[in-house]
Structures are given as structure tokens and as C-alpha cells.
Amino acid sequence: MHIPLSTATVKWLSLEDNLKKCSKNPNMSKSKKIRHLFDKKIDFANNATFELPTEAFVLPKWSIPSFQNDKAELNRTKSLLNQFNLEEWSRHTKHRDPSSYITRFVKQKFHPELVTQAWCKFYECLCSFNVIPKEAITSSRFTSFHLCEAPGAFISALNHYIASQGLDVQWTWGANTLNPDHEGNSPQEMIPDDRLLRHTYKNWYFGSDFTGNVTKYCNHVDLVEKIHEKVWLVTADGSIDCSSDPGNQESHVEFLHYCETLTALALLKPGGSFVLKIFTMFEHSTICLLYLLNVCFGKVSLFKPGSSKSGNSEVYVICQHFKGPQVVEKIWPSLLSPYKSGHFVDKSMFDLNKINPDFLTQLLHISRFFMQKQIEHILDNIRFFRNASQNESGKVHQIKVYVANRYINKYKLKSISRHLKLVPTLDISQFFSNEVKKINFVNGVAKFDAKNLVQVNPTLDILDVKLGEKFTQVKSSRFCDNLPKLNFSNKMKSHGPLYQLVANKLGATATIISLDSPFESYYDFQKDFFYKIFHSKKRNFLIVGVPLLTNFLAGVMYILISCFSHVHVHQNGCIILCGGDLAKIAPVFATVEKRYRSVPDCGILQIVPPGLLYSNNFFDFVWNYNRLLQFLNKC
Numbered sequence: 167m168h169i170p171l172s173t174a175t176v177k178w179l180s181l182e183d184n185l186k187k188c189s190k191n192p193n194m195s196k197s198k199k200i201r202h203l204f205d206k207k208i209d210f211a212n213n214a215t216f217e218l219p220t221e222a223f224v225l226p227k228w229s230i231p232s233f234q235n236d237k238a239e240l241n242r243t244k245s246l247l248n249q250f251n252l253e254e255w256s257r258h259t260k261h262r263d264p265s266s267y268i269t270r271f272v273k274q275k276f277h278p279e280l281v282t283q284a285w286c287k288f289y290e291c292l293c294s295f296n297v298i299p300k301e302a303i304t305s306s307r308f309t310s311f312h313l314c315e316a317p318g319a320f321i322s323a324l325n326h327y328i329a330s331q332g333l334d335v336q337w338t339w340g341a342n343t344l345n346p347d348h349e350g351n352s353p354q355e356m357i358p359d360d361r362l363l364r365h366t367y368k369n370w371y372f373g374s375d376f377t378g379n380v381t382k383y384c385n386h387v388d389l390v391e392k393i394h395e396k397v398w399l400v401t402a403d404g405s406i407d408c409s410s411d412p413g414n415q416e417s418h419v420e421f422l423h424y425c426e427t428l429t430a431l432a433l434l435k436p437g438g439s440f441v442l443k444i445f446t447m448f449e450h451s452t453i454c455l456l457y458l459l460n461v462c463f464g465k466v467s468l469f470k471p472g473s474s475k476s477g478n479s480e481v482y483v484i485c486q487h488f489k490g491p492q493v494v495e496k497i498w499p500s501l502l503s504p505y506k507s508g509h510f511v512d513k514s515m516f517d518l519n520k521i522n523p524d525f526l527t528q529l530l531h532i533s534r535f536f537m538q539k540q541i542e543h544i545l546d547n548i549r550f551f552r553n554a555s556q557n558e559s560g561k562v563h564q565i566k567v568y569v570a571n572r573y574i575n576k577y578k579l580k581s582i583s584r585h586l587k588l589v590p591t592l593d594i595s596q597f598f599s600n601e602v603k604k605i606n607f608v609n610g611v612a613k614f615d616a617k618n619l620v621q622v623n624p625t626l627d628i629l630d631v632k633l634g635e636k637f638t639q640v641k642s643s644r645f646c647d648n649l650p651k652l653n654f655s656n657k658m659k660s661h662g663p664l665y666q667l668v669a670n671k672l673g674a675t676a677t678i679i680s681l682d683s684p685f686e687s688y689y690d691f692q693k694d695f696f697y698k699i700f701h702s703k704k705r706n707f708l709i710v711g712v713p714l715l716t717n718f719l720a721g722v723m724y725i726l727i728s729c730f731s732h733v734h735v736h737q738n739g740c741i742i743l744c745g746g747d748l749a750k751i752a753p754v755f756a757t758v759e760k761r762y763r764s765v766p767d768c769g770i771l772q773i774v775p776p777g778l779l780y781s782n783n784f785f786d787f788v789w790n791y792n793r794l795l796q797f798l799n800k801c
């Protein structure tokens with residue numbers, strides 16, 4: 167269905183007008199633009215008159231020509247960039263981004279934890295709106311939940327805001343994100359930076375399948391069940407890499423935004439706030455989502471923080487005064503139906519005829535406001551790309567310094583004392599290091615004292631078993647780099663020379679575990695690995711060429727090693743464990759085995775907390791071993 171929308175009331179410049187405007191007066195509105203960098207916000211008016219349609223996802227998809235024309239216009243502007251070399255262009259836009267010093271200045275002057283651009287953007291949201299509801303402050307108890315949140319800069323910004331404003335509230339927070347410790351998650355989708363996550367692990371929820379994927383309905387249900395007390399604030403900052411199809415960014419993220427929104431509505435207390443990142447607003451999916459939010463919240467605003475790059479489409483929807491779940495109660499089952507099936511079918515959330523026309527007029531105006539600013543910025547960048555000069559460079563620097571200082575003054579930034587930080591005992595900003603100590607081989611063997619690697623004599627308390635989605639292939643691993651190159655060759659297998667050598671010498675007294683039999687999925691392989699150890703009656707073990715890529719395998723090794731006094735790694739890819747007292751760890755492995763029997767449909771993804779595996783010596787040991795195997799495979 168195509169329904170035209172009158173554009174008479176909206177002042178709109180076409181691409182041609184824009185180009186003319188920019189080239190006539192190049193310095194046109196520079197100072198004005200900088201002044202307005204921090205004023206990009208618009209509220210929806212009169213949303214109390216917007217009524218919720220009585221059904222959802224019933225009628226076929228629709229589009230509105232005026233919105234679609236704008237989409238074409240924006241894409242036409244973006245396509246002007248195709249003529250430039252991507253790397254040169256990114257360097258140029260980064261150089262010309264007026265907000266690009268903000269993060270650096272904030273970091274240098276106030277040393278907050280985990281300062282990123284996201285930190286600066288959310289800090290602006292906090293300072294510009296009553297995102298923390300007044301009722302929460304009055305009651306002295308504030309709760310928040312953060313969806314799609316790794317690495318966690320929103321949480322850090324919120325903590326900094328509460329502490330520096332001296333808000334007298336007891337704050338509890340939780341968060342969700344694609345789990346960087348689920349090796350079935352692809353690294354392209356995730357942010358692996360776990361500086362905050364690893365120190366606040368108990369606050370993070372990865373759902374019933376342990377992937378952390380908020381678009382899976384099972385994880386939504388699990389989350390809503392586990393968060394017993396509804397929260398005052400939900401943030402949702404999810405995004406998906408759309409660089410291969412930038413013209414359709416909105417369609418790529420629509421399902422994620424819908425899932426984030428439904429989860430927020432299920433988690434919020436009446437009176438609560440919701441902050442959602444979106445991009446453009448041209449498609450039926452975003453139009454309906456914004457309509458839904460306008461019906462559910464007393465006030466809805468769109469905000470592009472000054473610290474957000476002017477050349478991109480990202481804006482934050484700031485929703486305040488949640489009216490409570492009863493507002494959507496009647497259509498909730500139908501609203502949830504795509505969530506349950508895992509995708510949108512060919513239907514729009516609402517019938518276009520049931521959406522208040524005033525809302526559509528306002529939205530068109532709002533959408534054009536942000537789009538116009540984005541187009542102006544892109545064209546400005548193009549003009550300067552062609553006419554770059556030394557003089558211009560100096561000016562850009564001055565503008566960036568001015569903008570960063572303005573940010574700091576406008577939002578009255580202050581430092582907070584260390585004891586008020588999320589992780590008071592450590593400087594997590596400095597803590598992200600990939601430096602791994604190399605192991606030394608003497609006469610082809612590296613020897614480790616087990617008590618320097620692991621906690622000896624572990625009790626059942628060490629266990630933190632996590633079940634979840636079985637995965638067939640390891641897509642990411644904390645324990646090695648260059649994962650795709652870990653393609654293990656035959657020499658490690660039972661007919662290979664290394665295995666034969668080891669088997670001849672030690673086979674009679676040791677349990678040998680190798681990559682021998684082909685396995686259908688990584689899950690099967692891990693289970694087999696565990697059961698070989700669990701059923702072993704021998705006191706010696708040889709691990710021959712098995713890469714320890716997952717939290718599960720590393721966890722099993724962690725516990726196994728704890729009953730030996732020494733670990734030897736042979737330069738040809740073999741871990742040797744001799745004379746262990748397996749009785750010491752029998753109760754621990756028996757508990758894991760019980761879980762295997764009780765949950766045949768799930769995988770065991772972790773048996774000890776990841777933090778334990780990242781303790782330096784053990785991590786170095788595993789990393790070096792995997793690197794050795796990588797090297798051997800290349801030879």
C-alpha cells in the first residue's frame with residue numbers, strides 16, 4: 167500500500183539546493199553549525215492524543231512516498247562518496263569531525279573508566295533529559311538495565327553521572343550483550359572488549375542459550391523471568407555492521423530494534439525511561455516503532471548528541487514516563503508474534519490508517535531535520551576533500567578544541583574519586599592488554615609448575631557451569647588470534663607421525679586425547695574430550711595437538727591440571743601430564759557429568775568462570791599452546 171503524505175508544511179532542501187547553498191557561501195553557517203551541534207533535539211508534541219491500534223502485524227507492509235523519496239535523496243548524497251578512496255575518505259572525515267577531540271579531552275582531564283564515544287554520547291543524554299526518573303531519585307533506589315551493551319561505556323557514564331552529581335541513590339544495574347565468551351558468536355558481530363564485563367560478570371545476562379542474543383525469544387523470556395524487579399531505565403544501543411549495504415541500514419537493524427523495544431517494555435516500571443539508538447526513520451518498521459513508543463510513553467524526543475559523528479544517521483530516541491504495561495496489554499500477544507518466530511513476515515506492525523496523521527507529519531519533519539544536517543555535513547566534507555588547504559587544517563583543529571571544551575563546560579564534567587568507580591580496585595581503562603608472555607622450551611620441552619597455573623585442589627565452589635546453544639563451529643576464541651588458520655592437519659591424528667611417536671612411548675600408561683576421530687560438531691568433540699578424561703582410569707594424560715579454543719576446553723584443562731604437580735608441553739604439540747591424583751577432582755567432574763546427562767538438548771559452554779581462565783599464567787599457557795599448534799600446522 168502506498169499512501170502519499172502531504173509535505174506542504176515541511177521546509178526541505180533537495181540535494182541540488184544543498185549543493186548550491188554550500189558552494190555559494192562555503193563558510194556559510196560554520197559558527198552556526200557549531201553552535202547547533204549540541205542542539206539537535208526535537209520532541210514529539212501532543213502524543214497524548216495518539217491511540218494504539220487494536221491489532222498488530224495483520225496487514226501487508228506499506229511505505230510512504232515522501233519518506234521513501236527522502237531515503238532516495240539521502241542515499242543519492244551518500245553515493246557521491248563512491249568516487250573516493252575509502253581509506254582516504256575515512257581519514258578525511260575523521261580529521262574534519264568537529265567532535266573528534268571530545269573523547270580524548272574527557273579522558274585526559276577527568277579519567278573516567280572506559281571512556282569511549284558511546285560514553286560521551288550517553289553522558290549527553292543524561293545531562294539533556296531526565297533519563298533517571300525523579301521518582302527513582304525520591305525513592306533513593308534506582309535500577310537500570312542495558313541491552314546490547316558491550317563494552318559497557320553507557321554503564322560507566324551512568325555511574326560517573328550519579329557519582330559526580332552526588333545523587334543519593336542506591337543503584338543496581340544489569341546488562342545484556344552478545345556474549346564474547348560464546349565461541350559460536352562471530353567476532354564481526356561482537357565487541358570483544360571485556361574490560362568491564364570480566365570484573366562485573368554477575369551483572370551480565372546472556373539468556374537461556376548463553377549467546378546473549380536479544381533477538382532470540384528464549385533469551386527475552388529468560389531475561390524477563392530473571393529480572394524480578396522492574397527497572398527505572400532501559401537503554402538499547404544495539405547496532406549491526408551494515409557497511410556492505412549502507413543504503414538499507416534501517417532494514418538491517420529493524421528486527422533488532424523491535425526486539426530491544428519489546429524487551430524494554432517488558433522490563434520497565436511505570437514512570438521509567440527508555441533510550442534507544444536508531445538510524446533513519448524512512449521505513450514502516452521504524453515509523454510503527456516510534457508510534458508505539460509515543461503511545462507507551464508520556465514524552466518522546468529524538469536527540470543527536472554533539473559527540474555523535476555528524477556524518478552518520480544515528481539518533482537516540484529518549485522516552486520518558488512509561489505509562490505501564492497495561493497500555494499495550496491487549497495487543498501484546500500479537501506484538502510478540504514476530505519475536506517468537508524469529509523474524510518479520512511481510513506485515514507491518516500497524517495499519518497505516520490507524521496511525522495518527524499528526525504523528526506522521528511530525529515524524530516527517532523530524533526525520534528531515536536530522537537528514538538535512540547529515541546531508542549538509544557530507545557535502546561540506548566533500549567540498550573540503552577537494553579543496554583541502556593547510557590553513558583549513560589549523561581552523562579545523564581550533565574548532566575541535568572549541569567543541570571539546572564546550573562539551574566539558576556545557577555538561578559540567580567533574581572527576582569522581584576512585585572508590586566510586588565501577589571497579590574501584592583496578593584501572594580498567596589501562597587494563598586491556600594482549601601481551602602474552604612467551605614460553606621457553608629447553609631441549610624441546612617447556613615445564614610448568616601446576617600451582618603457578620591453576621588453583622590446586624579445587625572444590626565444587628570452583629564450578630560455574632553454563633548451558634546454552636550447541637555450536638557446530640568455533641567462530642571466535644579468546645585463546646588465540648587468527649582463528650581461521652587453526653586448521654589442523656593429519657600429523658596430529660592417530661595415523662600421523664606425532665601421535666604414533668607418543669603412542670609408542672607412552673600409550674600403555676596414558677590416556678591419549680587427540681583430534682583423531684572426525685566429529686560432526688564442535689559440541690560433540692568437546693563432549694568426547696570431557697568423557698575421555700572422565701572415564702579414564704590412568705594417571706597420565708597426553709593431549710596431542712588439540713587446540714584449546716573454548717572456555718569449556720580451557721576450563722576442563724584447568725581442573726585437570728589442578729591434580730598434577732607439573733605440566734610439560736612438548737615442542738611438537740603435545741601436553742604431557744604425569745602422575746596425577748584424579749580422585750581429587752572426581753567430585754568436580756562428576757558434577758559436570760551429571761549436567762551432561764540432565765540436559766541432552768543443550769551444550770555445556772563453560773564450567774568455571776571465564777575470569778579464572780584469564781588469570782595471567784594459565785591464559786599465557788593456553789595461548790602459547792594454541793600458537794604452537796598454529797605454527798606446527800603451517801610447517
Ligand SMILES: C[S@@+](CC[C@H](N)C(=O)[O-])C[C@H]1O[C@@H](n2cnc3c(N)ncnc32)[C@H](O)[C@@H]1O
Nearest residue numbers: 284314316317318319320344356357379380403
Ligand atoms: C555500539 S555497541 C554498544 C556500546 C555500548 N552502549 C557502550 O556504551 O559501550 C553495540 C553492541 O550491540 C551488541 N549487539 C549487536 N547485536 C546484538 C544482539 N542481537 N543481541 C545482543 N547484543 C547485540 C554488539 O555486540 C555490541 O556490543
